[in-house]
Amino acid sequence: MTAIVIENLGRSFVTTTGTIRRTQKTVTALDNVSLTVEPGELFGLLGPNGAGKTTLTRILSTVLLPSSGRAEVLGLDVVRDAKQLRPRIGMVYGGERGLYWRLSGRDNIQYFADLYLVPPEVSRKRIPELLELVGLKDRAEERVEGYSRGMKQRLHIARGLINDPDVLFLDEPTIGLDPIAARELRTVIADLHNAGKTIFLTSHYMYEVDALCQRVAVVNKGQIVMMDTPAALKQLVANLEVVEVECLSVSSEAINRLRDHPRVEAVHVDNRDQVQVLQIQAPGGVKYVPEFLHLLDGANIQKVVTRQPTLEDAYVKLLGKDAISV
Amino acid sequence: MISHFLGLLRVVAASFNMQAKERATNQLFVGTLLILPVIFTILSVSTYIYGGKADFGLYAVIGAGMVGIWNANLWTSGRIVEGERRGGTLSALIAAPTPFPVVLVGKSLSNAVVSLISMAMTFATGLIVFRLPLDIENPFAFIISLLLTLVAMTSLGLVLGSFFVLTRNAGAFIEVANYPIFILSGLMFPLTILPFWLKPLSAALAPMWGNLALGVAAGLVAGNPWLIDLYLIGLSLIYLLIARALFTQVEYRVRRDGSLETF
Numbered sequence: 001m002t003a004i005v006i007e008n009l010g011r012s013f014v015t016t017t018g019t020i021r022r023t024q025k026t027v028t029a030l031d032n033v034s035l036t037v038e039p040g041e042l043f044g045l046l047g048p049n050g051a052g053k054t055t056l057t058r059i060l061s062t063v064l065l066p067s068s069g070r071a072e073v074l075g076l077d078v079v080r081d082a083k084q085l086r087p088r089i090g091m092v093y094g095g096e097r098g099l100y101w102r103l104s105g106r107d108n109i110q111y112f113a114d115l116y117l118v119p120p121e122v123s124r125k126r127i128p129e130l131l132e133l134v135g136l137k138d139r140a141e142e143r144v145e146g147y148s149r150g151m152k153q154r155l156h157i158a159r160g161l162i163n164d165p166d167v168l169f170l171d172e173p174t175i176g177l178d179p180i181a182a183r184e185l186r187t188v189i190a191d192l193h194n195a196g197k198t199i200f201l202t203s204h205y206m207y208e209v210d211a212l213c214q215r216v217a218v219v220n221k222g223q224i225v226m227m228d229t230p231a232a233l234k235q236l237v238a239n240l241e242v243v244e245v246e247c248l249s250v251s252s253e254a255i256n257r258l259r260d261h262p263r264v265e266a267v268h269v270d271n272r273d274q275v276q277v278l279q280i281q282a283p284g285g286v287k288y289v290p291e292f293l294h295l296l297d298g299a300n301i302q303k304v305v306t307r308q309p310t311l312e313d314a315y316v317k318l319l320g321k322d323a324i325s326v
Numbered sequence: 327m328i329s330h331f332l333g334l335l336r337v338v339a340a341s342f343n344m345q346a347k348e349r350a351t352n353q354l355f356v357g358t359l360l361i362l363p364v365i366f367t368i369l370s371v372s373t374y375i376y377g378g379k380a381d382f383g384l385y386a387v388i389g390a391g392m393v394g395i396w397n398a399n400l401w402t403s404g405r406i407v408e409g410e411r412r413g414g415t416l417s418a419l420i421a422a423p424t425p426f427p428v429v430l431v432g433k434s435l436s437n438a439v440v441s442l443i444s445m446a447m448t449f450a451t452g453l454i455v456f457r458l459p460l461d462i463e464n465p466f467a468f469i470i471s472l473l474l475t476l477v478a479m480t481s482l483g484l485v486l487g488s489f490f491v492l493t494r495n496a497g498a499f500i501e502v503a504n505y506p507i508f509i510l511s512g513l514m515f516p517l518t519i520l521p522f523w524l525k526p527l528s529a530a531l532a533p534m535w536g537n538l539a540l541g542v543a544a545g546l547v548a549g550n551p552w553l554i555d556l557y558l559i560g561l562s563l564i565y566l567l568i569a570r571a572l573f574t575q576v577e578y579r580v581r582r583d584g585s586l587e588t589f
Binding site for chain 2: 013055058061062063064065083086087091093095097098099100101102103107110111112114115116117159
C-alpha cells in the first residue's frame with residue numbers, strides 16, 4: 001500500500017483587510033498538487049517560504065482541511081478518517097513553539113504518551129529510548145525553557161515519535177538551528193529512515209534534501225514545479241558552470257544586463273550581511289567572466305569564483321526570481 | 327470499550343497533573359487564587375456591614391468564594407485555550423487521537439479542585455478579619471453542594487471553552503463576561519434585587535444555583551439543598567451535551583479556517 005497519496009489537492013485562505021469597510025481576498029496556498037510517497041521512503045518537499053509546504057503538511061497531519069482534491073495517508077482519508085489516522089502518524093513542526101516550556105522535557109513526552117494512549121508499560125521503556133535517540137537523556141529533568149533551540153527541536157522529534165508512528169511529518173525541522181545542531185538533527189532523521197520509517201520532510205535547505213531524501217518535489221506558489229531524485233534535479237544544471245561574484249553595491253539595472261546576456265540562464269542574488277553574492281549560471285561560464293564583470297561595472301566587486309553546479313543551482317534555475325537566499 | 331474508557335480517564339488524570347504542574351509555576355495564577363478572594367471578601371463584607379446588614383456576612387463570604395472559584399474556571403476555559411494557541415500546542419492537542427474536550431476536562435478539573443483554596447481563603451478572611459460567626463447549618467450538604475457546584479461550573483467552562491477555541495480574544499471576553507455573571511448569579515448582591523426579566527438568564531447559570539445550594543445548606547436561605555443539588559446535576563449534564571455538540575462543530579471550523587495557530 002502506498003504510504004501517502006495526494007490527488008489534485010488545493011487549499012485557499014480568505015484574508016480580510018480594513019476595520020469598517022472590510023474587503024476579502026482569497027490566497028491560494030496549494031494549487032492542484034498530486035504526488036505519492038512509498039512506504040519507507042524519505043520524501044522531501046522543497047520550496048521557498050510561502051510556497052505551501054506547511055499547508056500541505058498540516059493537511060496531511062489532519063489539522064487543516066483541503067479546499068479541493070483528496071489526500072490519503074496509510075490508506076485513510078485525511079478528512080473523513082482523521083480519527084483513525086491520528087494514532088498512526090507523528091508530526092514535528094519547526095521552531096521553538098509547540099512545547100510546554102515550564103515543564104521538563106520528560107514531562108512533555110510523558111504527557112503526549114498519555115494523549116496518544118500509549119500503554120504505560122510501553123511508554124516506560126520508550127521514553128528513555130527516545131530521549132537517548134535525540135541526545136536529551138541527561139537534560140530530561142530540566143525545564144524546557146532552559147533548552148537551546150536545537151534541544152527543543154530534538155524534543156519535538158522525540159514527541160513526534162512517542163506513538164511509534166508509521167509515517168512521520170517533519171516540517172522544516174532544522175530551521176533556525178546552528179550548523180552543528182542541524183547536522184545532529186539530520187543524523188537523527190537519517191537514523192529514523194534507516195529504521196524503516198516513512199518520512200515526509202519539508203525544507204528550504206537544498207543540501208538537506210540532497211543529503212537525506214530519496215525523492216524531492218520542488219514546490220513554488222502552491223504548485224509542484226518538478227518531482228524527481230536529487231540526482232535527476234542536479235542533471236538540470238549539469239551542463240552549466242556557476243560564476244559567483246561577491247560585490248558591495250550592485251544595481252538592479254546591472255543584474256538585468258547580466259540576465260540579458262545570451263549565455264546566462266539564471267542569476268540569483270544572495271544577500272549576506274554587508275555583501276551581495278551573484279550566482280550566475282551559464283554553460284561554459286568561466287569563458288565569459290570578463291564580459292560579466294564588464295556588465296557589473298561599478299558594483300564594487302570583492303571576489304569572483306567559479307564552481308560546479310549543486311542542487312541549490314537546480315533549485316534556483318527552477319524557481320528563477322522566486323528562489324530565496326539560503 | 328472499557329479499555330477505551332480507562333484510556334480516556336488516564337488522559338483526564340494526565341491533563342489534571344499537567345495543569346497543576348504548569349499552574350504551580352505561574353505566579354499570576356497563584357495570586358488570583360490567594361489574593362483576589364481576600365480582596366473580594368473584604369470589599370463585600372464591608373459593604374454589608376456599612377449598609378447595616380452585618381447578618382449578611384456569611385452570604386458575602388460564600389459569594390466571594392464563589393467569585394474565586396468562577397475566576398479559576400474562566401481561567402481554565404479561556405486562558406488555557408488561549409495559552410495553548412499562543413504556545414503552539416493547540417494544534418498538537420487537536421491532532422492527538424484523544425478528543426480535545428477530554429483534555430480540557432482534565433485541565434478544568436485541576437483548576438476547579440485548586441480553586442477550592444479560594445473558598446478556604448474567603449472563610450479564613452471572614453473569620454480572621456471580621457470575626458464573623460461562620461456557622462454552617464448542614465455541613466454535609468454544604469460539602470456535597472460545593473463539589474456539585476465545581477462540576478457544574480467546570481461543565482459551563484467547557485461550553486465557553488469551545489467558543490474560546492474559535493476566538494483569538496478569549497482574554498478580552500473574560501474581562502467583559504466576568505462581572506455580569508457575578509451579578510446575574512447573585513454572587514455580589516442578593517438575586518431578589520434583580521429585575522424580573524433578568525431572572526431567566528440567572529436560572530441558566532451554574533454559579534447562581536451553586537450559590538443558592540451553598541446558601542441553603544448554610545441555613546441562610548430556606549429550602550431543600552438536595553433538590554437544588556439535583557438541579558445542579560441536570561444543569562451539568564445539559565452543559566456537557568452542549569459542549570460536546572459544540573466541540574464537534576468547533577473542531578471542524580478551526581480545521582476548515584486554519585485558525586489553530588493564529589492569535
